[in-house]
Amino acid sequence: MLIAIVAPCYDEQDVIGRFHDEVQKVAEELLPLGHDMEFVYVDDGSRDRTLAALERLAELDSRVRYVSFSRNFGKEAALLAGLRHASGDSVVVMDADLQHPPELIKRMVDLRGQGYDQVIARRTRSGEGLTRAVTARVYYRLVNRLVDVELVDGVGDFRLPSRRVVDAILDLTEYNRFSKGLFAWVGFPSTTFEYENAVRAHGRSSWSFRSLLNYGLDGLLSFNNRPLRAALYLGMGLLLCTGLYTAWIVVAALVNGVETPGYVTIITAVTAAAAMQMIMLGIIGEYTGRIYYEVKGRPHFLVKATNVERTQDRTPYGTSKDLIP
Ligand code: UDP
Ligand code: MG
Secondary structure, eight states: OEEEEEEEESSOTTTHHHHHHHHHHHHHHHGGGTOEEEEEEEEOSOSSSHHHHHHHHHHHOTTEEEEEESSOOOHHHHHHHHHHHOOOSEEEEOOTTSOSOGGGHHHHHHHHHTTOSEEEEEEOOTTSOHHHHHHHHHHHHHHHHHOSSOOOTTEEEEEEEBHHHHHHHHHOOOSSOOHHHHHHHHOSSEEEEEEOOOOOSSSOOOOOHHHHHHHHHHHHHSSOSHHHHHHHHHHHHHHHHHHHHHHHHHHHHHHHOOOOOOHHHHHHHHHHHHHHHHHHHHHHHHHHHHHHHHHHTOOSOOEEEESOSOOOOEETTEEHHHHOO
């Protein structure tokens, strides 16, 4: 069996060498068991010397393939590029910052051998800030109510999909990619095991609070139109409240005569209604924006340098080949 390691790298010049040493050690252990390995590293437009480091690795080790983007296209795009250039029967997707312990690869390959198409490593949240852990918990509660596929807390991009899962993922050509959800959407027999979260080896996480928030919203919005439905219900609920309140005012006026004071009520009603309209418009706008991006049909990434021959990029409508009549 050929196992491909796919790792997106953004500003990882300090760790990528160490990362490769570690996975290379695992490769040596797997060789006697009849497993070959290839390494696909994607430089996501790093600002440091990650590309130079990758070029050196490729010189020293012929199993290394690298793809370097023309600019930073984001981790999702890097993952996609990695999957496209991996030819393994199984693909191990992992971060290059050594937060995903390479020694777990053996266990994953083992479970894959038992017939699972997706082996998923689930990270425990020990050693993480309390706020982040709590936010994550609340978020997953909420999101799983709204989204069709099941998203599990702690399940990230450390997993081993089989060839047919990878092919299925590559057939999902949407521009807005939320791979956690895509992997869940694909299905196939899956198994999950837990591991202890490791501290980042070097540098710092590129996630800010804002990018996490946006990522969370992406997860919510990229899988169905239930938020639109929720907006509709909210509007209907508000209409009902308004109706009841109006009836109450009219009855009160008939019984007690007209009372003029009501400044607070009016202001509250006006601002609340306006706020709700803004929210609903925002939700609609989000979906329209997504349609806009999909329709443009731009490639997910542009390649600046690579040692892989085949660098085809698919448009949202299939491979670029398909577009030629
Ligand atoms: N990464 C990437 N492009 C980006 C940001 C991150 O390819 O724009 C890579 C990064 O090099 C690492 C992985 O994605 O291998 C996870 O990134 P990070 O460690 O910053 O995220 P966290 O571990 O906090 O989720
Ligand atoms: Mg990390």
